[in-house]
Amino acid sequence: xxxxxxxxxxxxxxxxxxxxxxxxxxxxxxxxxxxxxxxxxxxxxxxxxxxxxxxxxxxxxxxxxxxxxxxxxxxxxxxxxxxxxxxxxxxxxxxxxxxxxxxxxxxxxxxxxxxxxxxxxxxxxxxxxxxxxxxxxxxxxxxxxxxxxxxxxxxxxxxxxxxxxxxxxxxxxxxxxxxxxxxxxxxxxxxxxxxxxxxxxxxxxxxxxxxxxxxxxxxxxxxxxxxxxxxxxxxxxxxx
Numbered sequence: 001x002x003x004x005x006x007x008x009x010x011x012x013x014x015x016x017x018x019x020x021x022x023x024x025x026x027x028x029x030x031x032x033x034x035x036x037x038x039x040x041x042x043x044x045x046x047x048x049x050x051x052x053x054x055x056x057x058x059x060x061x062x063x064x065x066x067x068x069x070x071x072x073x074x075x076x077x078x079x080x081x082x083x084x085x086x087x088x089x090x091x092x093x094x095x096x097x098x099x100x101x102x103x104x105x106x107x108x109x110x111x112x113x114x115x116x117x118x119x120x121x122x123x124x125x126x127x128x129x130x131x132x133x134x135x136x137x138x139x140x141x142x143x144x145x146x147x148x149x150x151x152x153x154x155x156x157x158x159x160x161x162x163x164x165x166x167x168x169x170x171x172x173x174x175x176x177x178x179x180x181x182x183x184x185x186x187x188x189x190x191x192x193x194x195x196x197x198x199x200x201x202x203x204x205x206x207x208x209x210x211x212x213x214x215x216x217x218x219x220x221x222x223x224x225x226x227x228x229x230x231x232x233x234x235x236x237x238x239x240x
Contacts, residue, residue: 012039012040012041012042013038013039013040013041013042014040014041014042014043014044015038015040015042015043015044016043016044016045016046017043017044017045017046018046018047019045019046019047019048019049019051019054020046020047020049024051024052024053024054027045027054027055028053028054028055028056028057031043031055031057031058031060032057032059035058035060035062036059036060040062041062041063042062042063042064042065043055043062043063043064043065044064044065044067045064045065045066045067046067046068047067047068048066048067048068048069048070048071048087049068049069050069050070050071050090051070051071052070052071052072052073052074052090053071053072053073053074053076054066054070054071054074054075055074055075055078055081055083056073056074056075056076056077056078057076057077057078058075058077058078058079058080058081058083058100059079059080060080060081061080061081061082061100062080062081062082063081063082063084064081064082064083064084065084065086066083066084066085066086066087067086067087068086068087069085069087069088069089069106070085070087070088070089070090070093071089071090072090072091072092073090073091073092073093073095074089074090074093074094074102075093075094075097075102076092076093076094076095076096076097077095077096077097077098078094078097078098078099078100078102078119079098079099079100080099080100081100082100082101082102082103083100083101083102083103084102084103084105085102085103085104085105085106086105086106087105087106088104088106088107088108088109088125089104089106089107089108089109089112090109091109091110091111092110092111092112092114093108093109093112093113093121093123094112094113094116094119094121094138095111095113095114095115095116096114096115096116096117097113097116097117097118097119097121097138098116098117098118098119099118099119100119100120101119101120101121101122102119102120102121102122103121103122103123103124104121104122104123104124104125105124105125106124106125107123107125107126107127107128107144108123108125108126108127108128108131109128110128110129110130110131110147111129111130111131111133112127112128112131112132112140113131113132113135113138113140114130114132114133114134114135115133115134115135115136116132116135116136116137116138116140116157117136117137117138118137118138119138119139120138120139120140120141120210121138121139121140121141122140122141122143122210122211123140123141123142123143123144124143124144124211125143125144126142126144126145126146126147126163127142127144127145127146127147127150128146128147129147129148129149129150129166130147130148130149130150130152131146131147131150131151131159132146132150132151132152132154132157132159132176133149133150133151133152133153133154134152134153134154134155135151135154135155135156135157135159135176136155136156136157137155137156137157138157139157139158139160139207140157140158140159140160141160141162141207141208141210141211141213142159142160142161142162142163143162143163143211143213144162144163145161145163145164145165145166145182146159146161146163146164146165146166146169147166148166148167148168148185149166149167149168149169149171149188150165150166150169150170150178151169151170151171151173151176151178151223152168152170152171152172152173152188153171153172153173153174154170154173154174154176154178155174155175155176156174156175156176157176157177158176158177158178158179158203158204158207159176159177159178159179160178160179160204160207160208160211160220161178161179161180161181161182162181162182162208162213162215163181163182164180164182164183164184164185165178165180165182165183165184165185166185167185167186168186168187168188169184169185169186169187169188169191169223170187170188170190170191170223170224170225171187171188171189171190171191172188172189172190172229173188173190173191173223173224173225174225175225176224177200177203177222177223177224178191178222178223178224179196179200179204179220179221179222179223180220180221180223181215181219181220181221184221184223187223189229190225190226190227190228190229191223191224191225191226192223192224192225192226193221193222193223194222194223194224195222196217196218196220196221196222200217200222201217201218204217204220205217
């Protein structure tokens, strides 16, 4: 391979991919088919320049650092890997994440963590519309604010918002829980604000510590399902 490898103190290797010299397709080909057979434990990706689909479909416990901004679907379908993006990301970062951790040091565009089944997504700044749409078990912690219709149809997992939330928060939510520190512009259908329980404070404190955010759990509001949409009512005239 033309990519530079460096020995670590543990005998493992750090591999460098320069996307100004290597295509994303070739890099992902190595990650999918050769990484698990190699001695590589850490990967640095430089000059991403907003390229799409960087480090998607990972199934190996490897540490990846992306030095710059990434495009759509970065770290999508992640399993086991820890991915850090030292910049902003486009649509659907960590889409359908299964396990592992993805951390965005900057801002995230729409649909961050969409359909995530597990693992953790941390966004240190703001996330745009539909953050956590259809989440199915992922934990998402946002250091800033989230846009409209975040956690739409969220089925399981936690969305922590340290800033404000836009319109339609938690619309048609199921069993996921949302914690919001700032203002909520409006709640979506069947979402309601509830008192935090002792268990909520424990869960929230753990998630905040994991993300490195130092906020008091007492500053947050809990948003959960009122469970009025679980059974269709033909006489409700679309009003719930």
